[in-house]
Amino acid sequence: MIDLRSDTVTKPSLAMREAMHHAEVGDDVFGDDPTVNQLQRYAADLVGKEAAIFVPSGTMGNLAAILAHAGRGQELLLGDESHIYHYEAGGASALGGLVFHPIPTNAQGELDLAALNAAVRPAYDAHAAQAGLVCLENSHNRCGGTVLSLEYLAQVQQWASSQNLPVHMDGARVFNAAVALGVPASTITKHVDSVQFCLSKGLGAPIGSIVAGSGEFIKKVHRWRKMLGGGMRQVGVVAAAGMIALNEGRERLIDDHVNAKMLAEALSQLPQIELDLASVQTNIIVFGLRDSTFSPEQLVERxxxxxxxxxxxxxxxxxxxxxxxxxxxxxxxxxxIAEVLQSA
Structure with a gap:
């Protein structure tokens, strides 16, 4: 099988398996796991933040970060196409009492600044929930792996600062965004207060994500991680794979982007397929069918x-x-794909 369902399907490399086998471990709940501590320091440095924490998943990472930033009854301003809104089980509402305030997302994954500004309720309005946090996504999954520009991020940062609102980035694939822009990840993440990124997507580790931010913020995330069931013990076994992912996985992401562009160009030549090549900026290709011979589900099965x-x-x-x-x-x-479509 050629598995193009997601970059989450990757298997740990031989180097990762070897590192996991020999990992020095301790009890991470006590802060005693040296491999986890090394990973957290390294990850924080890569994204230009004071501290970082290793969590089991991106969903837990985003949720712990959101709960550390904002309180019950506050609004979470986020895109109506965001992963947090669509795919994270409403955790911020169910567990944190936050109110989702979805903002229209444009094709690039951006939230219009005027729409963000209009979403902030007047502080004197006793009827309205108050904004507590802004969430961005970069690269943007449901927009096809698109990348937020540095100019846009700077504008959001300036606006959020004027509103006294923190900004969290769901940067599950932030290193893909960095490769696409040709900049270090820290050039992107300097515009946000916190960031979550996955080790288990394009970087290839079998499990784990990182949340990074200020030292005081990460202390709060640490408490939320524990409450959410994410306190782990001798987790250096998997953190070792995360170190390999960060050391060796970041630079090779360009190969995934080149392959995606090549595949997208080939698909765009097929008369049955509708595909905007400009939207293929990283490793995700989203395309439609021009005729009704197959439904998407039928084509997937074929x-x-x-x-x-x-x-x-x-x-x-x-x-x-x-x-x-x-x-x-x-x-x-x-x-x-061409043969299957032509066989209809």
């Missing part, structure tokens, strides 16, 4: 039978390149 795995996505289809799919396999996948 491709599975032919040896290619993709997923239905917002009434369209999504393919994601990653470390376990090479250039030749992407070429093969495009040929298989």
């Amino acid at each position: 491709l599975r039978q032919a040896g290619v795995l993709i997923v239905p996505f917002k009434g369209r289809l999504r393919a994601v390149t990653h470390v376990d799919v090479n250039r030749e396999q992407c070429t093969e996948a495009s040929s298989i």
Whole structure:
């Protein structure tokens, strides 16, 4: 199978398995795991923050960060296409008592500044929930892996500061964004108060995410992580794979981007497929079908039978390149997709 469902399907490399086997460990709840401590220091440095904490998943990382920033009854200003809004089970509301205030998301993944400004209720209005936090996503999954510009991030930072609002970035794929922009990740994350990023997506680790921010903020996240069930013991076993992911995985993300562009260009040549090449900025390809011969779900099943795995996505289809799919396999996948569509 050529598995293009997500960059979460990758298997740990031999180097990761070896590092996990030999990892020096301790009790992380006591702060005694040296491998976790090393990973947290390194991760914080990479994104230019004072401190960081290792968490089991991106969903827990985002939730712990949100709860550390904002309190019950406050509004969470976030995009109506954001991962937090669509795919994280409403945790901020269910567990934190926060109110989702979705803002329209443009094709680039941006939230219009005028719309953000209009969403902030007057402090004197006793009827309205008060804004507590702004969340951005970079790169943006549901927009097809698009990347927020540095200019836009600076504008949001300036506006949020004028409103005395913190900004959290769901940066699950922030290193993809950094590669696309040709800058260090810290150039992106300097515009936000906190960031969550995944080790288990394009970076290839089997598990884990990082939340980074100020030292005082991470102390709050640490407490929320414990309350959410994320306090772990000898977790250096998997943190060791995270170190390999950060050391070796960041630079090779460009290969995924090149492969995605190549695959997207091949698909765009097929008369049955509708695809905006300008939206393919990182490792995610979202495309539609021009005719009704197949529904997205039917095409997914036919491709599975032919040896290619993709997923239905917002009434369209999504393919994601990653470390376990090479250039030749992407070429093969495009040929298989063409053959299946032509066989209808």
